[in-house]
Amino acid sequence: MTPHRRIAVIGNSLPRRCGIATFTTDLERAIANSRPNIETCIVAVNDHGQTYDYPASVAFQIRDDVVEDYVRAAAFLNAGRFDVVCLQHEFGIFGGEAGGYILELLSRLHMPVVTTLHTVLAKPNAAQRAVMERLVETSSKIIVMAIKGKEMLRSSYGVVDDKIEVIAHGIPEFPFAEPDAAKAKLGFDGRAVILTFGLLSPSKGIEVMIDAMPSILQRRTDAVYVVLGATHPNLVRDQGEAYRESLMTRVRELGVESHVVFLDQFVDQATLLEFISMCDVYVTPYLNEAQMTSGTLAYSFGLGKPVVSTPYWHALELLDDGRGVIVPFGNAAAIGKEIALLLTDAPRRQAMRERAYATSRSMTWERTAERYIAVFENARHGDWLKVVARTGPVAIAHSPAASDMQLGHFLSMCDDTGLFQHAVHSVPDRAHGYCVDDNARALLLACALNNPGEKRLSEVLTARFAAFVQHAWNPDTRRFRNFMGFNRTWLEDRGSEDSHGRTLWALGECARRDANPSRQRWAAALFAEALPTVMTFRSPRASAFTLLGLDGYCAVAPDDLRAREIRHSLADGLMSGLASVETPDWSWFEEGLAYDNARLPQALMQTGIATQTPGYVDAGLRSLRWLMTQQTTPTGQFRPVGTAGFGELRQPPRAFDQQPVEATATIAACLTAWRADGDVEWKAIATNVFAWFLGRNDLSIVLVDPETGSCRDGLHPDRANENRGGESVVSYLLGLADIRQLARVNVGVAAPAALRSIGA
Structure with missing residues (x-):
């Protein structure tokens, strides 16, 4: 298969703080590193008048609320004779009603478009459905990160199977390691560490996990819950740090101040991997089932961590068949019980670690890039036709x-x-x-x-x-x-x-x-x-x-x-x-x-x-x-x-x-x-x-x-x-x-x- 010479990825980009930015940056790097003769770049979307000190990989910037920028971006991509454009789509990151400005860009392109959907809405409003249908029509291929996404595209939007590819969220290649060294380095030596990381927002269910801490401490008095991540920038802009402060108040009311640590940081990948490496259990207590993918879940699973999670769509698929533990939404007692059981059963915890790590080898960014390149090849030649x-x-x-x-x-x-x-x-x-x-x-x-x-x-x-x-x-x-x-x-x-x-x-x-x-x-x-x-x-x-x-x-x-x-x-x-x-x-x-x-x-x-x-x-x-x-x-x-x-x-x-x-x-x-x-x-x-x-x-x-x-x-x-x-x-x-x-x-x-x- 002959690789493409020029591939452009449209989405948010680091150092902007959001999950799409991290994914877009990681995907572009993985594709660029997959072949010696592939040239890649990012077309970055900026939010609400913000500017960022982007690396050289960002070749063009779009102000999300300026429709002319989308038109100019299309002209840039056409003039650059890119072979394929890979769009990272999430409702809310593009301007116009239901993010419709992105269609002004896509409709002008002279090359095939492969769209990665980070969200598939089960019940879209009329504007969202219209944008989604145009996206599907314009795209040669649609990529989702969970089988549930494919099922919803097929049943709710009538997308044919052969147009949809399921490619798991990529993960960094990281050795299987015991947590002790990372604990010592990060100051948690001798503690049983429970970790959640990611941008802080009310949908993450952190308060439920805090409520579970007293029951966990009855079984493991050395347990500590580490909440790593800055507050979501949109939340800070609208409410300041009120949500974080409410969580800290909850911690004080429960008397678990010495067992819950908030680290208000947006860390680079190397630091993040060290934090994941040190944890004994990773927890995602999200409150909403309609989460098609979670980069935090994928990363932790990929480092071989036992995961306790609520049953949102991504977790149900990834942790099925005993690869992790699923607990009901909003149920502090269930979360506390399952985490305590894992922290007091080292053989079970180790077996779950080894299985998660072995299972995730197909998800490394190297493998993910290979699959994306295969999809690009098919898209270029129109091979999605039945x-x-x-x-x-x-x-x-x-x-x-x-x-x-x-x-x-x-x-x-x-x-x-x-x-x-x-x-x-x-x-x-x-x-x-x-x-x-x-x-x-x-x-x-x-x-x-x-x-x-x-x-x-x-x-x-x-x-x-x-x-x-x-x-x-x-x-x-x-x-x-x-x-x-x-x-x-x-x-x-x-x-x-x-x-x-x-x-x-x-x-x-x-x-x-x-x-x-x-x-x-x-x-x-x-x-x-x-x-x-x-x-x-x-x-x-x-x-x-x-x-x-x-x-x-x-x-x-x-x-x-x-x-x-x-x-x-x-x-x-x-x-x-x-x-x-x-x-x-x-x-x-x-x-x-x-x-x-x-x-x-x-x-x-x-x-x-x-x-x-x-x-x-x-x-x-x-x-x-x-x-x-x-x-x-x-x-x-x-x-x-x-x-x-x-x-x-x-x-x-x-x-x-x-x-x-x-x-x-x-x-x-x-x-x-x-x-x-x-x-x-x-x-x-x-x-x-x-x-x-x-x-x-x-x-x-x-x-x-x-x-x-x-x-x-x-x-x-x-x-x-x-x-x-x-x-x-x-x-x-x-x-x-x-x-x-x-x-x-x-x-x-x-x-x-x-x-x-x-x-x-």
């Missing part, structure tokens, strides 16, 4: 050359540095340079082509991929860099956890299967040097990729005791993730599905086979069987998890966009399952998955060119992506290599017809 339903069998395209390993396009995507990331149609796109992810995959392909019956890659080309990996290693950070510009300049000092794990996988396979003994020794040495870093990682895919690499490395270095320890530690981590999330209808390692899904069960199975640990094998088989139920249509064809659904919590996978990497991972996992339990059905499934490349897919489109070995980048709802980048061609060739090896195993055995048509 695909006409297809019925009946889908013919598989057969070609005499389909069984041949054609490397023409793959070779054209390589230069003397390595494999290019992207292509424009079939032409290598130098503008996007290279990445270690794709060059590691290319090294894996070089190893796969050392199998019997395959034509090896040239020594020069294999050495080139190895050299790219070597150059990617940064000994100062103990991490592999990922993105490199066409000028051979690294664009970062470290890549993602997943890219590090994938590189270890390639090194492990190279150590075991490379044709050059010297390069095998190099790969083993670099693998051993880069391996310990993964023990600091949180990504389950990084663990899975590393385990696949350890399968190769441990075969050639059986005496490396530290590697064996790490191998079991990573596998146990995947087992723990599965145990903490799995339910009868959700047998998976995370609360949502993302990319390269099948690599997780594959890694567990391969590790279980190699270490003779049946529990790993059983868990891998169980989770892969469940994954296949999610990736198989009622007519029996393979439908890989679509990028549009990445990160959605416990939802059936979206159909689009479908990408080759998913098919390749699933083929490999199914063949590993076959080796694990001997069930020949796994071979048939792997063959059926490979048929996705050949046209047995939702659009009946052949994705590969058998003459050149190129592969389209995936399936949109209405067409194939005609670009044929590095990841796609390597994914196809790796899948083909697996199927060709399976065909050789099946010589003399009655293989399925589809398998015979593509075997060598």
Whole structure:
């Protein structure tokens, strides 16, 4: 997927003090940091004549009550030739009746608009409904942060499902940590800390929590309730600090002055994260159910905090299934009871912490930015249009050359540095340079082509991929860099956890299967040097990729005791993730599905086979069987998890966009399952998955060119992506290599017809 070059976000912006400003700023930063070649800016809306000392990311300012500013903002965006505009909408931050001035801006834009709704009103007045209907009409996509928002848009406003995306509120990446160090630093050492943070206003229900303190103190005399946050600026403007003073009076009347602390501060993110880190329980005692999202709730949940909350919409979804505690609105006795129970039950509190942290990994700003970018891509191409339903069998395209390993396009995507990331149609796109992810995959392909019956890659080309990996290693950070510009300049000092794990996988396979003994020794040495870093990682895919690499490395270095320890530690981590999330209808390692899904069960199975640990094998088989139920249509064809659904919590996978990497991972996992339990059905499934490349897919489109070995980048709802980048061609060739090896195993055995048509 080719990223956009210019993206503008419209909303409030820090240092303005409000939740929308924080969200807009965080979203813009996350999108800007997600790709080296994305240029972003903010169009900031100022309130009631206020001015702010904005950072350079704010490229244009709108006075909320000056309609001409909205018109000028549209002209600015059009002149800047932005690819997409992302609007942050909340009633009350734009001028005009029901915030209607924003429509003057949107109606003049020449690019698609993606609108994030921070509020969906169940009972709008006539003006609010009219604005909402125009927003929906003008926007290519609508994003909400809770499933409830999607339901309301569908039922109350008639918005079609395919126009709505549910993307959870982003959270910062923060390590899972015990609260003691932060308590000591912030002056709360030895206290049981209950925290609420955010702009202070009567709707937050702080007085209910204050009323609960006496009952909590009966069970935990060391408890302290910290209320962190400045009073909402609008409240200060209208009433001064009367609300805060009323709360302090209530504290004095209850005699809990030494157990309630008000910190009248609007803190920066680093300080805020320290305060969240120190708390034992986070509480949101809001008084109104009609709260579609809460950034404070998302942040606290994302740092692995036990949460006690009233049942507003966001909390009901996020804390469902025991991930937190829900109490009735305005019920001080219930809040006090539940908080006291948590503060006096350390094992339960710790289990809730671990589950919250594990569940929230799909919500990090890095993951959120990826999902927004996927939505932007769809919006730009109008892909929200529904695909006409297809019925009946889908013919598989057969070609005499389909069984041949054609490397023409793959070779054209390589230069003397390595494999290019992207292509424009079939032409290598130098503008996007290279990445270690794709060059590691290319090294894996070089190893796969050392199998019997395959034509090896040239020594020069294999050495080139190895050299790219070597150059990617940064000994100062103990991490592999990922993105490199066409000028051979690294664009970062470290890549993602997943890219590090994938590189270890390639090194492990190279150590075991490379044709050059010297390069095998190099790969083993670099693998051993880069391996310990993964023990600091949180990504389950990084663990899975590393385990696949350890399968190769441990075969050639059986005496490396530290590697064996790490191998079991990573596998146990995947087992723990599965145990903490799995339910009868959700047998998976995370609360949502993302990319390269099948690599997780594959890694567990391969590790279980190699270490003779049946529990790993059983868990891998169980989770892969469940994954296949999610990736198989009622007519029996393979439908890989679509990028549009990445990160959605416990939802059936979206159909689009479908990408080759998913098919390749699933083929490999199914063949590993076959080796694990001997069930020949796994071979048939792997063959059926490979048929996705050949046209047995939702659009009946052949994705590969058998003459050149190129592969389209995936399936949109209405067409194939005609670009044929590095990841796609390597994914196809790796899948083909697996199927060709399976065909050789099946010589003399009655293989399925589809398998015979593509075997060598």
